[in-house]
Amino acid sequence: MDEADRISDIWGARTPHARDESWPVRVDMHLDGDVGEADVDRWVQSACVLCSNGCACDIAVKDGRMVGVRGRAQDTVNHGRLGPKGLYGSWQWSRSDRLTRPLVRENGELVKSDWDTAMGRIVERSRALLDDVGPLSHGFYTSGQLFLEEYYTLAVIGKAGIGTPHMDGNTRLCTATAAAAMKESFGSDGQPGSYTDIESCDAIFLFGHNMAETQTVLWARVLDRVHGADPPRVVAVDPRTTPVAEAAVATGGVHLAPMPGTNMALMNALVREVIHRGWADRDYVYAHTLGFDELAATVEPYTPEVAAKICRVPASDVRRAAEIFGTSPRVLSTVLQGFYQSHQATAAACQVNNLHLLRGMIGRPGCGILQMNGQPTAQNTRECGADGDLPGFRNWDDAEHIDQLARLWNVDPLTIPHWAPPTHAMQLWRYAEQGSIRLLWISATNPAVSMPELARIRAILAREDLFVVVQDGFLTETAQYADVVLPAAMWGEKQGTFTNVNRTVHLSDRAVDPPGEARSDLDIFLDYARRMDLRDRDGAPLIAWTDPEGAFAAWRECTRGRLCDYTGLSYEKLRGGSGIPWPCNDEHPEGTDRLYADGVFPTDPGVCESYGHDLLTGGSLDERTYRALDVRGRALLKGSPYTAAPEAPDDEYPFAVISGRTAYQFHTRTKTGRSRQLRRAAPEPWVELSVADAARLGVAEGDVLCVESPRGSVQAPARIGRGRDGVVFVPFHYGYWDTPAGRAPGDDPHAANELTLTEWDPVSKQPLFKVAAARVVRVADGTGPAAAPTTTASAPARPGAVAGTVGGPGAATQERVGESAPPPAPPTPEHTPGVPRHEATDRS
Numbered sequence: 151m152d153e154a155d156r157i158s159d160i161w162g163a164r165t166p167h168a169r170d171e172s173w174p175v176r177v178d179m180h181l182d183g184d185v186g187e188a189d190v191d192r193w194v195q196s197a198c199v200l201c202s203n204g205c206a207c208d209i210a211v212k213d214g215r216m217v218g219v220r221g222r223a224q225d226t227v228n229h230g231r232l233g234p235k236g237l238y239g240s241w242q243w244s245r246s247d248r249l250t251r252p253l254v255r256e257n258g259e260l261v262k263s264d265w266d267t268a269m270g271r272i273v274e275r276s277r278a279l280l281d282d283v284g285p286l287s288h289g290f291y292t293s294g295q296l297f298l299e300e301y302y303t304l305a306v307i308g309k310a311g312i313g314t315p316h317m318d319g320n321t322r323l324c325t326a327t328a329a330a331a332m333k334e335s336f337g338s339d340g341q342p343g344s345y346t347d348i349e350s351c352d353a354i355f356l357f358g359h360n361m362a363e364t365q366t367v368l369w370a371r372v373l374d375r376v377h378g379a380d381p382p383r384v385v386a387v388d389p390r391t392t393p394v395a396e397a398a399v400a401t402g403g404v405h406l407a408p409m410p411g412t413n414m415a416l417m418n419a420l421v422r423e424v425i426h427r428g429w430a431d432r433d434y435v436y437a438h439t440l441g442f443d444e445l446a447a448t449v450e451p452y453t454p455e456v457a458a459k460i461c462r463v464p465a466s467d468v469r470r471a472a473e474i475f476g477t478s479p480r481v482l483s484t485v486l487q488g489f490y491q492s493h494q495a496t497a498a499a500c501q502v503n504n505l506h507l508l509r510g511m512i513g514r515p516g517c518g519i520l521q522m523n524g525q526p527t528a529q530n531t532r533e534c535g536a537d538g539d540l541p542g543f544r545n546w547d548d549a550e551h552i553d554q555l556a557r558l559w560n561v562d563p564l565t566i567p568h569w570a571p572p573t574h575a576m577q578l579w580r581y582a583e584q585g586s587i588r589l590l591w592i593s594a595t596n597p598a599v600s601m602p603e604l605a606r607i608r609a610i611l612a613r614e615d616l617f618v619v620v621q622d623g624f625l626t627e628t629a630q631y632a633d634v635v636l637p638a639a640m641w642g643e644k645q646g647t648f649t650n651v652n653r654t655v656h657l658s659d660r661a662v663d664p665p666g667e668a669r670s671d672l673d674i675f676l677d678y679a680r681r682m683d684l685r686d687r688d689g690a691p692l693i694a695w696t697d698p699e700g701a702f703a704a705w706r707e708c709t710r711g712r713l714c715d716y717t718g719l720s721y722e723k724l725r726g727g728s729g730i731p732w733p734c735n736d737e738h739p740e741g742t743d744r745l746y747a748d749g750v751f752p753t754d755p756g757v758c759e760s761y762g763h764d765l766l767t768g769g770s771l772d773e774r775t776y777r778a779l780d781v782r783g784r785a786l787l788k789g790s791p792y793t794a795a796p797e798a799p800d801d802e803y804p805f806a807v808i809s810g811r812t813a814y815q816f817h818t819r820t821k822t823g824r825s826r827q828l829r830r831a832a833p834e835p836w837v838e839l840s841v842a843d844a845a846r847l848g849v850a851e852g853d854v855l856c857v858e859s860p861r862g863s864v865q866a867p868a869r870i871g872r873g874r875d876g877v878v879f880v881p882f883h884y885g886y887w888d889t890p891a892g893r894a895p896g897d898d899p900h901a902a903n904e905l906t907l908t909e910w911d912p913v914s915k916q917p918l919f920k921v922a923a924a925r926v927v928r929v930a931d932g933t934g935p936a937a938a939p940t941t942t943a944s945a946p947a948r949p950g951a952v953a954g955t956v957g958g959p960g961a962a963t964q965e966r967v968g969e970s971a972p973p974p975a976p977p978t979p980e981h982t983p984g985v986p987r988h989e990a991t992d993r994s
């Protein structure tokens with residue numbers, strides 16, 4: 151057993167191995183203070199909810215409190231490992247300043263109340279609005295951080311009970327583009343690839359994805375290949391020098407650092423090179439795809455030189471990256487926010503799908519596509535239809551799909567809103583701004599920090615005519631605007647399931663009691679349904695279940711025969727061993743490691759989740775046009791020309807400003823900000839700029855800078871970092887909950903979203919957090935270096951210029967290499983369950 155400081159050593163000890171060998175087990179454990187492993191009363195099965203990786207863990211319980219975590223050796227996702235957030239951030243918040251009672255607004259102030267009063271106020275307002283205005287007065291803005299059972303219950307309440315199309319998640323800000331890109335290319339959401347592809351790939355491409363900081367355990371898995379025999383080459387597409395970019399250089403791959411907002415030009419050039427150099431698999435393309443000629447014509451103008459000029463990268467690097475993709479036998483790709491939070495998000499993400507389809511690299515070991523998720527349960531928001539989707543990946547525009555849901559829920563099909571696409575979050579907030587949504591129920595998200603253009607969001611939340619319900623474990627920046635605040639039980643305090651990036655479903659059991667009167671989100675939603683007396687067409691209660699397991703059983707029925715088939719899963723089956731990837735049914739009782747082995751995709755009308763869109767304009771295809779394509783289970787190769795971003799640097803605002811994450815904080819820090827080790831590692835915001843830009847502006851490390859966009863400004867110390875010239879980076883984690891008392895929100899701004907703009911991708915409707923222009927002004931001398939982490943992408947350009955980020959004795963973590971191995975991944979079926987079979991398309 152070794153001890154490690156997992157603040158300074160983010161990825162832990164290496165366990166290198168060769169290609170096609172399984173990833174060794176290493177069990178990581180961190181316990182509070184002087185609690186020893188033998189002192190723990192109980193270990194309770196769960197999985198970490200501080201990112202989409204979904205690392206399985208057991209929660210240590212002592213005297214009725216959470217006191218630490220230990221990775222689960224037997225789980226196929228993490229083989230025992232946990233990262234810094236999982237180790238230190240997953241549980242420490244539970245003892246701090248939680249909401250313990252409902253709050254209601256009295257004479258302008260939030261005051262402590264009780265459940266009857268708080269729910270009574272919501273129900274009274276809800277009924278009055280339904281009577282006076284109708285269902286369109288109700289908006290639900292939820293999360294990627296609740297549990298599957300909670301989303302499904304909320305979806306049924308909203309769609310079959312209230313009948314409003316205005317329901318979406320913060321998943322719109324997060325992985326709407328992942329879903330959209332998979333719908334456009336493959337006909338449905340559903341991750342084609344698997345984590346096991348890391349073990350067998352020859353190259354790994356990370357498109358706008360700083361995996362080293364944002365899925366640290368998955369990156370440890372990559373590092374163990376990189377440090378083993380026959381390592382894969384890494385290609386990083388990111389304007390910053392992230393640890394991923396460093397690995398690209400170290401493995402003989404390429405670091406492409408495009409100017410923010412230019413991904414599409416680069417992708418078109420990569421696709422063009424693969425076609426021009428004869429690296430496309432003509433047979434695969436012919437048999438399993440549609441749209442090759444149009445795609446080839448669309449990318450034709452994008453020579454490496456053209457892309458190089460737009461992206462400001464060397465043309466030789468574009469060629470080299472294309473060559474690695476075109477000549478490696480097995481390529482794994484991952485895509486995340488550097489692509490998804492940009493103006494041609496879906497179009498760019500689809501080009502990654504296209505590269506794989508062109509090379510016939512899908513459904514085989516080592517050839518995965520991971521259109522990543524970010525939040526731990528975002529997959530469930532999408533599949534349960536608590537966002538702008540329908541449950542079970544059903545198509546809102548397919549009358550038979552609506553009928554299926556109406557039969558399942560025993561309601562009139564007309565109750566279920568389907569005359570137009572479900573409302574996306576950006577539009578939902580717009581309706582609240584315009585006054586048509588008058589009740590906004592916000593659960594498990596903190597939009598007063600995480601939405602773009604915060605001054606506008608604050609103004610909407612503060613509207614007199616908007617009744618705001620906030621359901622959270624803490625009194626967040628958003629909660630301070632609420633009319634009613636509902637105290638929620640959180641992870642470890644309630645039971646439920648959730649699904650990670652590679653479709654693996656985990657059960658999380660209740661380890662401890664929630665604080666005070668806090669209730670699970672499921673209980674809150676069920677209580678609302680009961681008090682509203684929501685009924686089906688026979689007068690029976692609309693929601694028949696009363697607990698998580700009952701909700702799970704109902705959900706299982708909803709997925710029968712669909713791609714996300716859960717019918718083979720149960721709480722019992724998920725207990726004791728590893729998480730299990732869907733589809734899981736009678737035919738595939740152990741689940742499915744990867745999809746689409748036979749090259750048949752869920753694109754047929756009647757099966758598909760969407761009839762698709764024009765990637766450039768977002769215009770949607772109707773059923774007739776789609777049927778005329780005669781897709782017959784083939785994937786769609788869709789393209790788009792590159793267009794310039796809606797906001798680009800100019801004389802007045804000469805910098806591109808981007809925002810994102812550090813390894814040590816999660817989002818608006820309600821959990822990680824309450825962890826001693828993590829808070830110390832990244833205590834304050836900073837502004838990262840390049841050496842040349844700093845010199846030009848006369849800025850020294852730690853000087854206070856003001857970054858100003860047309861919408862607002864942020865002040866923070868300077869980190870002279872390793873990014874490219876002309877680009878500044880601001881972490882988006884820091885809101886204002888810990889600003890000095892007496893200050894109004896926005897007075898001392900340091901939230902990155904003071905700067906961002908209200909614009910979104912035309913297909914996925916995901917906002918453009920990575921596209922904005924700003925000027926940078928030095929406002930004061932610093933008092934020392936910025937407190938930005940030195941272990942990650944924010945490392946100073948001059949090594950040694952700043953004291954290193956360390957955790958100290960309180961961060962001691964045990965690592966045990968080589969405990970019992972997890973079960974092998976379930977086999978990849980010849981044919982993907984839930985996708986109709988097709989004879990191989992032969993047009994020769």
Ligand SMILES: Nc1nc2c(c(=O)[nH]1)N[C@H]1C(S)=C(S)[C@@H](COP(=O)(O)OP(=O)(O)OC[C@H]3O[C@@H](n4cnc5c(=O)[nH]c(N)nc54)[C@H](O)[C@@H]3O)O[C@H]1N2
Binds near residue numbers: 817
């Ligand atoms: N530590 C930590 N981990 C997390 C989270 C967290 O808050 N903290 N959140 C989780 C969630 S919800 C998500 S969505 C994921 C996000 O995970 P990531 O997408 O990896 O994280 P980001 O830092 O938002 O953005 C990734 C990279 O995009 C780059 N980028 C910016 N603009 C562009 C561009 O125009 N083109 C390209 N190619 N790249 C660009 C940035 O330089 C940045 O390094 O992380 C998950 N994991």
Ligand SMILES: Nc1nc2c(c(=O)[nH]1)N[C@H]1C(S)=C(S)[C@@H](COP(=O)(O)OP(=O)(O)OC[C@H]3O[C@@H](n4cnc5c(=O)[nH]c(N)nc54)[C@H](O)[C@@H]3O)O[C@H]1N2
Binds near residue numbers: 324602
């Ligand atoms: N500028 C900029 N903005 C961004 C991004 C960016 O890269 N740049 N990234 C975007 C992305 S990808 C994301 S995912 C969002 C994240 O943005 P948010 O979702 O707003 O951020 P969180 O801090 O995770 O908020 C989740 C809230 O849910 C609460 N919570 C946790 N568990 C539970 C539970 O079980 N029940 C209830 N009721 N509450 C719970 C937490 O206390 C917290 O207040 O931010 C987006 N905003």
Ligand code: SF4
Binds near residue numbers: 200203204366
């Ligand atoms: S990689 Fe993600 S899921 Fe795993 S321990 Fe870290 S934060 Fe948790």
Ligand SMILES: [Mo]
Binds near residue numbers: 323
């Ligand atoms: Mo996210």
